[in-house]
Amino acid sequence: MAFLCAPGLTFFLTYSIFSAxxxxxxxxxxxxxxxAPEKNIENFMKDVYKxxxxxxxxxxxxxxxxxxAVSIFAIGGMLGGFSGGWMANRFGRKGGLxxxxxxxxAGACLMGFTKVSHSYEMLFLGRFIIGVNCGLNTSLVPMYISEIAPLNLRGGLGTVNQLAVTVGLLLSQVLGIEQxxxxxxxxxxxxxxxxxxAILQLILLPVCPESPRYLLITKQWEEEAxxxxRRLRASGSVEEDIEExxxxxxxxxxxxxxSTMELICSPTLRPPLIIGIVMQLSQQFSGINAVFYYSTSLFMSSGLTEESAKFATIGIGAIMVVMTLVSIPLMDRTGRRTLHLYGLGGMFIFSIFITISFLIKEMIDWMSYLSVVATLGFVVFFxxxxxxxxxxxxxxxxxxxxRPSAMAIAVLVNWMANFVVGIGFPSMKTALENYTFLPFSVFLAIFWIFTYKKVPETKNKTFEEILALFRHNNGRSMLNCTNSLEPQSMNSGIEHAALMVSEEKTQHDSPASERFLEGGRSTHQGRSAASAPHHPRQPPPVCPSSGP
Structure with a gap:
């Protein structure tokens, strides 16, 4: 990862990023x-009930x-993610963390003492509270990291969040084996x-500074900023950052x-909002969280022993870590739309293989191993x-x-879809048996077609150019417009905001309103990301999904 060697990555900045x-x-x-402990938890619930x-x-x-117990985590995440912006502005990024x-x-203690208390309700409450904690983390952590990082590192450091998620996922799967x-x-x-x-962050984070952008822009404390x-850059020359x-x-x-209602009602902003919502649904209804939450039982139902199923689950975690590292250079080289199409297409093909392996597992002994390979392939393309x-x-x-309102809606949709998959998959598995993954295959096909027809390529495009894809579409497929505009260099240090924000509020019905407001990117609100004024357009830092 080239950004690890980039100028500006000081020891104290690295320490602060690790802490966050x-x-x-x-x-x-x-x-x-x-x-992994699904059967153990179910046995505990049976004993308590009896x-x-x-x-x-x-x-x-x-x-x-x-x-x-699985899906109440998503309810907590929905609440935490939606209130992240308020908490960040009320207590600061570091203070909120x-x-x-x-x-x-609190959530960890409740889950840890579940068996001692002989109450599965305590497990539910613990999962809900830790869900709120994780929902807030998915908002606060990317916000803090993007605001303390220098401009040349912001894009690369956005991937650190996803990498930490996959490492946490792998760690939980390794510790969950029977040994x-x-x-x-x-x-x-x-x-x-x-x-x-949580305890480690409480120990490490107090040494780190508050976000300079929060101190300067929100609190107006220039000297503190x-x-x-100076601490983060290991330099006394910070005038460029201050002016930025x-x-x-x-x-x-x-x-x-x-506001959220203005965003929903705006004719100009509605098409990109619909695309944003469908993109979030394509992540959750792809079936990936069915794999993350229930892969052990899925592998067992395909014919593997419980121990082999848990080791196969560890393989999923390891693949996620490796592929997250591999996908970092592909992100800016290949383009967002293209990679998403490859991802959805590959997941569709491997979801069909998973269904085939379930159907003929009784006839061919080694078919259970095909289901493992197919599931790993499914995760790779995710x-x-x-x-x-x-x-x-x-x-x-x-x-x-x-953007803050759009990202808040995206957070809500993502966690709601996460909840639906978590609560509905066991019943769907019982009802459909060997055809469990078929609904996900259908969804993947629909999302692939939508992405191909409607989603523009956003790589290296300014907000003006992206807006033009919507405003000048005139009934043509978005695909035809995707590459019609070449990236343009900005004439000033601040990017042109291209979504006609103020005109929308005063001239809703005026089709002749073609003026663009000048504006730049500012501090985070909700799950939005901060970026500094610059000539080549940097993508906003990305928050990870509620499914890693």
Whole structure:
């Protein structure tokens, strides 16, 4: 990763990034930790139910209870992600992260003491609270990292978030094998280990400075911002950064903030909003979280032993880490739309192979291994495309004015879809049996067609050029317009915001309104990303999905 050798990556900046990114490791860990000990947790629930009511619980009801334990995490994430912007502005980026660790510790303790208390309701509550913690992390961590990083590192450091998620996912899967903590006695410790990233961040983060952009633009504390920058840059010369932030502040003042309702009702902003929403659905309804949450039981149903299934699940985590590293240089070289099409297409093909392996596993003994290979291939193509590109494209479709509202809607849709998959997959698996992945295949085909027909390429395009793709479409396929505009260099240090923010508010019905407001990118609001004024357009830092 070339950005690791880039100028500006000082020791103290690296320390600050590591301290913050522990929040994303927490998110990845809690996404995957519920997978391996599924049978152990179900046995615990059966014992509690029998002790309480004196009768055995039905298999259908135990599946419903387990799916609640899985999916209530997404409900918490929805709440946390949606309130991240408010918390960042109220307490600061660093302050919000520190306070959020209280939730992380509380949730981990509740999950860790579930068996001692002999109450599966405590597990539900713990999963909900840790979900709120992770939802806040997915908003606060990328925001903090992008605001402390120098301009030349912001794009590369956006991938550090996704990398931390995949490392957390792999760690949870390794610790969940039977030889370590995947036992009837060890699973509460496995879930309770979520306390470690929270405590470590509480120890490391206080030494780090608050975001200089927050100090200067939100709080108007210029001297404090200068001190923070001197520490992060290991240099006394910070005038360029200060002027950069002043330019952002002026740009922020020149571009009006767009509320959620104004965004939904705007005829100009509605097409990119629809694309952003469908892109989020393509990530969650691809079936990836069915794999993350239930891969162990899926592999067992395909004919593997429980131990082999857990090792295959570890393979999924390892593949995610490797492919995240591989996809970093591809992101800017190949283009977002192209990679997303490759990703969805590959996932569609391997989802068909998964269904085939389920159908003929009784006839051919080695077919269970095909299901493992097909699932690994499914994950590879997810990492190539739908893993991070929906967030990147959603952020790039909007200028700074409407972006906070657009990203808030994207967060809500993403976590809601995550919840639907988490709560519905066990019932779907029971009803469809060997055809479990067929609905995901259908969704993948639909999303591929939508992406091919409607989604523009945003790589190296300014907001003006992206808006032109929508405004001058005139009924033609978006594909025909995708490459019609070459990247243009900006005439000033501040990018032109291209979504006609103020005219929308005063001239809703005026088709002749072709003027573009000048504005730059400013500080984060909600899940939006901050970027500094510059000549070549840098993509906004990307928040990872609620499915890694």
């Amino acid at each position: 990114v522990l929040g994303m490791l927490q998110f990845g860990y809690n996404t995957g930790v519920i997978n 002790d309480r009511y004196g009768e055995d619980i039905s298999e259908e009801f135990i599946q419903q209870l387990y799916s609640v 520190l306070l959020n660790n209280v939730l992380g510790i 370590i903590l995947g036992t009837n006695e060890g699973w509460p410790i496995l879930l309770g280990l979520a306390i470690c990233p 200068r001190k923070a920058l 932030m002043r330019a952002e502040e002026r740009a922020q003042q020149s571009e009006s903030h767009i 990492a190539v495309g739908p893993g991070s590109i929906p967030w990147m494209i959603t952020a790039e479709l909007f200028s700074q004015g409407p």
